[in-house]
Amino acid sequence: MPKLAIEPSGQACGATVTGVDLSQPLAASVVDQIRAAWLEHHVLAFPDQKLSSDEFERFAQLFGRFGDDPFFKPISGREHIAAVRREASDTSPIFAEVFHSDWSFQAQPPAATLLYSIDIPPVGGDTLFANQHLALERMPSELRSRLEGKMAIHSAAVGYAPDGLYGDPKNHGSMDIVVSEEAYARQSHPLFRAHPETGRRAIFSGAFSYVIGFEGMTDDEAKPLLLELLAWQSREEFLYRHQWANDMLVMWDNRSVLHRATGGYEGHRRELHRITINSG
Numbered sequence: 507m508p509k510l511a512i513e514p515s516g517q518a519c520g521a522t523v524t525g526v527d528l529s530q531p532l533a534a535s536v537v538d539q540i541r542a543a544w545l546e547h548h549v550l551a552f553p554d555q556k557l558s559s560d561e562f563e564r565f566a567q568l569f570g571r572f573g574d575d576p577f578f579k580p581i582s583g584r585e586h587i588a589a590v591r592r593e594a595s596d597t598s599p600i601f602a603e604v605f606h607s608d609w610s611f612q613a614q615p616p617a618a619t620l621l622y623s624i625d626i627p628p629v630g631g632d633t634l635f636a637n638q639h640l641a642l643e644r645m646p647s648e649l650r651s652r653l654e655g656k657m658a659i660h661s662a663a664v665g666y667a668p669d670g671l672y673g674d675p676k677n678h679g680s681m682d683i684v685v686s687e688e689a690y691a692r693q694s695h696p697l698f699r700a701h702p703e704t705g706r707r708a709i710f711s712g713a714f715s716y717v718i719g720f721e722g723m724t725d726d727e728a729k730p731l732l733l734e735l736l737a738w739q740s741r742e743e744f745l746y747r748h749q750w751a752n753d754m755l756v757m758w759d760n761r762s763v764l765h766r767a768t769g770g771y772e773g774h775r776r777e778l779h780r781i782t783i784n785s786g
């Protein structure tokens with residue numbers, strides 16, 4: 507087995523990890539190295555991995571316990587794996603095209619998300635990541651002073667409520683989405699918060715995805731501030747553009763980065779399998 511090698515992307519976050527076969531049981535020292543690299547680079551890509559669903563689940567569980575996925579049906583025969591799927595014939599909107607942190611409206615949102623590529627189109631379909639440590643560190647003091655100390659209100663309603671984007675089944679495409687009144691629930695988190703493992707502060711989650719307002723502000727007051735926040739937190743200088751290949755596993759830290767899908771592969775099929783992991 508070649509030695510574990512970690513190659514940074516050269517962009518605002520992200521690294522590629524080679525020299526490890528994730529289908530095999532891993533020594534504790536290797537898991538520790540992967541965890542340290544994940545905390546440092548926030549997004550890790552492992553190319554050329556042939557994983558069964560059992561092996562995918564086993565690797566994911568090295569980083570915590572399975573998360574609760576409220577608005578997706580899992581793939582058949584599995585409780586904890588969901589499919590991000592678009593058939594070549596689909597004409598629905600690209601799923602998850604707004605920067606977000608997965609399920610940030612939960613009381614304890616997932617620390618990690620793992621995506622494993624099954625079927626990757628020849629063009630398009632990159633995933634964009636935005637480093638929210640850098641976005642906070644470089645935020646102009648004038649904007650920062652208006653956001654400092656704010657409690658952000660998170661909700662899944664824009665996507666998953668009956669009157670949300672996916673309330674119309676035409677927008678589901680080939681995704682197994684579960685629309686529910688539960689999406690109207692609200693959960694507050696500090697907008698700026700220390701990463702629970704590294705202590706480094708970051709902006710948590712994305713404006714207009716799950717962050718819908720701020721405590722103590724009306725919607726009208728919050729909207730221009732959310733627009734400014736989104737424009738800042740998704741600036742080019744904070745981005746890593748991930749290009750997929752088949753048999754690639756990517757894991758990212760939802761506490762450090764935002765992510766969003768991109769299109770550009772109309773007429774091609776695309777499928778990835780997803781697991782969310784809570785810390786501890």
Ligand SMILES: [Fe+2]
Binds near residue numbers: 602606607608765
């Ligand atoms: Fe996501």
